[in-house]
Amino acid sequence: MNKTNRSAAKLFYFQIVTFDQIDTNMSTIVKKSYPVTGLHCASCAANVERRLKSQPGVVNATVNYADSSAWVEFAPGTVKSADLKSAVQSIGYDLLTDEEAQAEQDEIRRSEYRKLKFNTIGSSLLALPVVIIAMFFMDIPYAAPIMMALATPVVAWFGRGFFINAFKQFKHGQANMDTLVALSTGISWLFSTFNTIFPHVLHIEGQHPPVYFEASAVVIAFILLGRMLEERAKSNASSAIKKLIALQPKTVWLIHPDGHETEIPIVRVKVGNRLLVKPGDRIPVDGELFSGSSFIDESTITGESMPVEKTAGDRVFAGTMNQKGSFVFTARQVGGDTLLAQIIRMVRESQGSKAPVQKTVDKIAGIFVPVVIGIALLTFAVWMLFGGEEALTHALLAAVSVLVIACPCALGLATPTAIMVGMGKGAENGILVKDAESLELAHKVNAVVLDKTGTLTLGKPVVTGAVWYVAEAERPRFSEMLAAIESRSEHPLAGAVIEFLKDDGSHQTNMGKMENAGNVEKFESITGRGVVARLNGAEYLAGNASLLGEHGVTLPAGALSQMELWQSESRTVLCFARGTELLALFGIADQIRENSADAVRALYHRGIEVYLLTGDNPQTAAAIAHQAGIKQYRGAMMPDDKARFIRELQTAGKVVAMAGDGINDSQALAQADVSIAMGHGSDIAMDVAKMTLGRPDLRLIVKAIRLSELTVHTIRQNLFWAFIYNLIGIPVAAGILYPIWGFMLSPMIAGAAMALSSVSVVSNSLRLKTRKL
Numbered sequence: 001m002n003k004t005n006r007s008a009a010k011l012f013y014f015q016i017v018t019f020d021q022i023d024t025n026m027s028t029i030v031k032k033s034y035p036v037t038g039l040h041c042a043s044c045a046a047n048v049e050r051r052l053k054s055q056p057g058v059v060n061a062t063v064n065y066a067d068s069s070a071w072v073e074f075a076p077g078t079v080k081s082a083d084l085k086s087a088v089q090s091i092g093y094d095l096l097t098d099e100e101a102q103a104e105q106d107e108i109r110r111s112e113y114r115k116l117k118f119n120t121i122g123s124s125l126l127a128l129p130v131v132i133i134a135m136f137f138m139d140i141p142y143a144a145p146i147m148m149a150l151a152t153p154v155v156a157w158f159g160r161g162f163f164i165n166a167f168k169q170f171k172h173g174q175a176n177m178d179t180l181v182a183l184s185t186g187i188s189w190l191f192s193t194f195n196t197i198f199p200h201v202l203h204i205e206g207q208h209p210p211v212y213f214e215a216s217a218v219v220i221a222f223i224l225l226g227r228m229l230e231e232r233a234k235s236n237a238s239s240a241i242k243k244l245i246a247l248q249p250k251t252v253w254l255i256h257p258d259g260h261e262t263e264i265p266i267v268r269v270k271v272g273n274r275l276l277v278k279p280g281d282r283i284p285v286d287g288e289l290f291s292g293s294s295f296i297d298e299s300t301i302t303g304e305s306m307p308v309e310k311t312a313g314d315r316v317f318a319g320t321m322n323q324k325g326s327f328v329f330t331a332r333q334v335g336g337d338t339l340l341a342q343i344i345r346m347v348r349e350s351q352g353s354k355a356p357v358q359k360t361v362d363k364i365a366g367i368f369v370p371v372v373i374g375i376a377l378l379t380f381a382v383w384m385l386f387g388g389e390e391a392l393t394h395a396l397l398a399a400v401s402v403l404v405i406a407c408p409c410a411l412g413l414a415t416p417t418a419i420m421v422g423m424g425k426g427a428e429n430g431i432l433v434k435d436a437e438s439l440e441l442a443h444k445v446n447a448v449v450l451d452k453t454g455t456l457t458l459g460k461p462v463v464t465g466a467v468w469y470v471a472e473a474e475r476p477r478f479s480e481m482l483a484a485i486e487s488r489s490e491h492p493l494a495g496a497v498i499e500f501l502k503d504d505g506s507h508q509t510n511m512g513k514m515e516n517a518g519n520v521e522k523f524e525s526i527t528g529r530g531v532v533a534r535l536n537g538a539e540y541l542a543g544n545a546s547l548l549g550e551h552g553v554t555l556p557a558g559a560l561s562q563m564e565l566w567q568s569e570s571r572t573v574l575c576f577a578r579g580t581e582l583l584a585l586f587g588i589a590d591q592i593r594e595n596s597a598d599a600v601r602a603l604y605h606r607g608i609e610v611y612l613l614t615g616d617n618p619q620t621a622a623a624i625a626h627q628a629g630i631k632q633y634r635g636a637m638m639p640d641d642k643a644r645f646i647r648e649l650q651t652a653g654k655v656v657a658m659a660g661d662g663i664n665d666s667q668a669l670a671q672a673d674v675s676i677a678m679g680h681g682s683d684i685a686m687d688v689a690k691m692t693l694g695r696p697d698l699r700l701i702v703k704a705i706r707l708s709e710l711t712v713h714t715i716r717q718n719l720f721w722a723f724i725y726n727l728i729g730i731p732v733a734a735g736i737l738y739p740i741w742g743f744m745l746s747p748m749i750a751g752a753a754m755a756l757s758s759v760s761v762v763s764n765s766l767r768l769k770t771r772k773l
Helices: 005-010 041-055 079-087 101-138 145-158 160-170 177-197 213-246 341-351 358-386 387-405 409-427 437-442 452-456 472-486 492-503 505-515 545-550 559-568 597-606 619-629 639-651 663-671 683-688 698-736 747-770
Strands: 018-022 026-036 060-062 069-074 251-255 263-267 274-277 286-292 292-297 308-312 326-331 429-432 447-451 456-470 518-526 528-534 538-543 572-578 581-592 611-613 633-634 656-660 676-679 692-693
Touching: 005 633, 018 292, 041 079, 041 698, 060 472, 060 633, 069 505, 079 213, 079 581, 101 213, 145 160, 145 177, 145 213, 160 177, 160 597, 177 213, 177 387, 263 559, 274 358, 358 572, 358 698, 387 698, 409 429, 409 437, 409 747, 429 437, 429 456, 429 698, 437 676, 437 698, 447 452, 447 639, 447 663, 452 456, 452 611, 452 656, 456 472, 456 492, 456 559, 472 518, 472 528, 472 572, 472 747, 492 572, 492 581, 505 619, 518 611, 538 545, 545 597, 559 572, 559 581, 559 611, 597 611, 597 619, 597 698, 611 619, 619 633, 639 656, 639 663, 656 663, 656 698, 663 676, 663 683, 692 698, 698 747
Parallel strands: 447 611, 447 656, 611 633, 656 676, 676 692
Antiparallel strands: 018 026, 026 069, 060 069, 251 263, 251 274, 274 326, 286 326, 292 308, 429 692, 456 581, 518 528, 528 538, 538 572, 572 581
C-alpha cells in the first residue's frame, strides 16, 4: 500500500459497541452506538431518531434500521445513557446500554423472531377457517359466534403488538402502518362482535347486520407474515458483518525481544510488536514481513485468486491467509486502522444507508390514516345531522363502512405480492433476490461495475498456450520430467502446469507416471525466478526468463517474440529448459468466461456503461477488458478504491450495479445501489449482496434488469388500482350516492369490495409468472 493509502486508512475506525471522542473545543462529547430493539419499519427508526434528537444534551443522533442500531453524540454531563434509554422506551422501543449489549441484542432478535414466527403461524391457522366460513358457510348455525371465537385470539393475542404500538404512536401524535392496521382490524372486530352479541340493535329491513371477522384476522396474518420475512432478511444482512469480523483471529503469537513466544489476545497487539504467523493461520493485523517467506492468499483484499509470494520487507494485511511457510512480521496498523477494519466499517455504513421499501408505504400511511379517520368522523356527523329517523344506524354503518373499505389490504399487498412473484420468477431463471429494494431499483441501473477474478474470468490460473521446441516423439518424456519437477514446487502456477499436462491428449497414456518420472536428485527453489532440479543426471530449469538468462539458455528462433506476445497479453510465461537448451514455453493466465463478452454487449445495447475494476495490474486489466469488450477499466484497485469509484459514479448521478465474488468486493457491493454476487463466490460476498446469480453467467445481470422492469411495472399497476379503489370506494361507503339514487353501501358490501381489491392486486401480480425475461 502506498503512503497516501496508509494515511487514508488511519482515518477510519471500527467500533462494534461504543467509542469516545473528545471535542476540540475542550468540552467532552461522547459518541456511542446503542443496539435498538422493537423497530418494525422505517418510520419506527425515524421516530426513535426524532425522540433521541429532542433530548437535552444530544448533539446528533442517527438510527440505522438495517442493523437496528443508534449512533448518538451527546454531552454526558447533561444527559446519561439511562435517560436516552427511558426516552426511547417511552415510545415503545428499547435502547440497550450495558457492556453486553451486542450479545443481548442478538439474543433479543432471535427471541423476537421466534415470537413473530409463532404469532404468524398461530394467526394463519385461525384466520383460514374464518375465511372459509365467511365465504361458503355463513348460513350454518352459529356461524358468527364461531368466527368470533376464532378471530378474537388473532386480534387480541397474536396481533396485540399492532394495538400497543399504535397507542404509543398516538400518545406522541404520530401514525404509521401499525396505526392503520390497528384501526381497520380493531373497528372491524368491534363492529362484528357488537353485531354478534346484540344482533337486533342495528337490524335493518329484516336483515341481520353483517360481521367482518375475516377481514381483521386475515389482515393481521398477512402483515405478520411480511414482517417475519423482513426480519429474516435483516438477520441475513447482519451475518455478513459477523463473518468479516471472524476473519480476524482472536489471539496472536508475540515474539519477545529475547526470542521466546507468547500467545496473547489480539486487542493487546501494539504497533511495533513482532508477531509469528504459522502455516494455515490468518494474519491478525497489517504489517511488514521481518523474517521468513511464504505464499499468502490475499483474495480478501485484492480479490486475486493466485497466492502472492512474500519475503522480508513486503507488506501483509489482516484477514489474509498464510499458506506454506512460517514468518515473523512487524505490526504497523492495528485495531481500527487495518484494511479489514476499514472494509467492515464501510460495509456497515453502506448497508445502513439503504432505506427499505416499507418507508414509502409508511409515509403514505402517515397521511392516509388521519384522512380516513377524518372522513369516517365527518360521515358519522353528516348522517347524524341529516339521517332522519334512523340517523344513528345509518351513521354507524356508514362510518364503519368507510373504515372497513379503507382497510390496508390492497395498499399493503400491492408491493409485496409483486415482489414475491418477481423473486420467484428470478429464482426460476437463476437469479436469487434477497432484497426487495434492489429488485425495484435494478431497472434504473445505468452503470455496471464488474470485478475481474471469478466474475468476468474463471478465477484460477490455467495454461492458455504452449509451444514446444523438441520433436513430437520426445514431448511425452519431457512432459513427465516437467510434471515430476512441478509436483515438488509450492508455486501456485505449478498446479496449472500439471493440470495442463494431464489434460494434454497427445501424451495422455503416460500421465499415470508423470509425478514419479525419474529420480529428482536435486531441487532448489529460487525466489522470484523459479526452480532448478537435477533429474536422471541432467539439470532442468522451470521458471521465468531471468532464470534462463542466469544459466545461459539459448533461445531458438521465434521464442523471444512468443514470450513478448504473451507478456503483452498479460500472461505469465513459464520457461522449461534442460541445461542450456529451451524445451518449451507455457503461457498462463486467468481465462475469461465464455459468456462474459455476450453479457457486456447486451449491457451496452441497453445503454448501460460497463466498468472493469480489479486488484490485478493495469496491463492484465487492459487485456481482460479488451477480450470482454469493456471500454473502461482500472487496475491495482484496493477494496476502498473500488468503493470510492462507485461513490464517484453515484455522485455523478449514476445508478450503479456491482457484480463480484470475493471478500474484497464486499465493501464495493455494500456501496452499490444494486449488489450482485456470483453464486460460487465467498459467503461474505453473497451475504452482503442483495442478488446472487445461481450460475456463473453474467447474462443473468441483463435478465435481472428486465425482471426489475416487469416487477416495477406491476407494482405501479397495483398501487394505481389500490388508490383508485380507495378514491371511489370511500366516498361511496360514506353515502355520497344516497341523495342521488338512494343507494347505501352496507359494511358487508364494503368488506366484499375490500376483498375484491386484494384479489385483483394478487391476480395482477401473478401475471408476472407468464412474462419472458
